[in-house]
Amino acid sequence: MQGGKLADASVPFINVVTGTVPFIGLSTLAWLILLVSQGLFLANFCGLLCRFLQPAIATAGVLCGCFPASGPTEKAGVNA
Numbered sequence: 001m002q003g004g005k006l007a008d009a010s011v012p013f014i015n016v017v018t019g020t021v022p023f024i025g026l027s028t029l030a031w032l033i034l035l036v037s038q039g040l041f042l043a044n045f046c047g048l049l050c051r052f053l054q055p056a057i058a059t060a061g062v063l064c065g066c067f068p069a070s071g072p073t074e075k076a077g078v079n080a
Contacts, residue, residue, distance in 0.1 A: 005016040 002016060002020060005011045
């Protein structure tokens with residue numbers, strides 16, 4: 001479409017350029033949607049990774065002595 005207009009000498013160049021504006025707008029919208037979807041994917045992946053690694057971190061804490069093996073001994077203000 002643009003090439004046909006450029007080949008026609010009777011069509012002013014500014015008309016050719018302004019004819020591409022809707023396509024550039026759609027392209028920009030597509031890039032914006034892609035950026036948002038990539039951000040949502042990253043957030044989902046980080047949440048999944050945290051949930052996946054949580055048991056491994058707890059196990060490593062027990063093995064190194066950072067956390068007790070039986071868990072917390074106090075429940076709702078009652079001392080064991």
